[in-house]
Amino acid sequence: MTGITQQMDGLSLQAPLRPLRLLVVYLHLIHSCRGQSQLIGPSQPIVATVGDDVILPCSLEPTEDVAAKTLEWTRSDLNPIFVLVWRAGQDYAQIKHPSFIGRTWLFPDELKHGNISLKLSKVKPSDAGTYKCYIPKLNTEYFVDLVVGAVSLPVMSLAGIDEATRGVVLQCESKGWCPEPEVLWLDGEGNLLSAGPTETVRGPDDLYTVSSRVTVEKSHSNSFTCRVQQKDTNQTRETEIHVTGMRM
Structure with missing residues (x-):
């Protein structure tokens, strides 16, 4: 009888703890589901x-x-x-x-x-x-x-004649860009042309001026485009020039 009494006493001590444990688990689940702001x-x-x-x-x-x-x-x-x-x-x-x-x-x-x-x-x-x-x-x-x-339209001009190739030198300049853009040259068919390095100047207003030159020869259309673009802002500006009187 003594052993049975001790066992019963042990159960009676543990029983009140079970609802408390369930409450703690329940509150934990509520906190987990609610999440943090x-x-x-x-x-x-x-x-x-x-x-x-x-x-x-x-x-x-x-x-x-x-x-x-x-x-x-x-x-x-x-x-x-x-x-x-x-x-x-x-x-x-x-x-x-x-x-x-x-x-x-x-x-x-x-x-x-x-x-x-x-x-x-x-x-x-x-x-x-x-x-x-x-x-x-x-x-x-x-x-x-x-x-x-910041963007601006390129300005194109004839810069002279290349004596070695007798080709025409074209210049393109665009002011007031941000961030720094790149300059591309294209012929009348949309093909990229090989040009010299782009010159870049950053002004006191943190805006960039870019300029570039390319030497072109007689093509099917004699039409050339200077394209200035900035990929981060997805901005592009371009100007086309038609060169007449070019030698073959």
């Missing part, structure tokens, strides 16, 4: 043109009111790194990088929906880079890449 944004770089206004998207998922939280937009290559800091319900401009003063805003009415997208006005070439959207309290972040582009 995270910031989401575009998977591709945002492309903007110099002088335009642009929005860098970033929002919290699942939705949560973040108006009372500290919110940060930063760029690690800057000093100070802060593009915008939202603190105590307002833009904390004292620590913002000087180049962004008066040019960056959040959308206050959207903060209650977890939307902390950044508006950047009058985009400059120096604005290109990787921006971090960050909520310190939730320890969640997202990175948005901004590509800044």
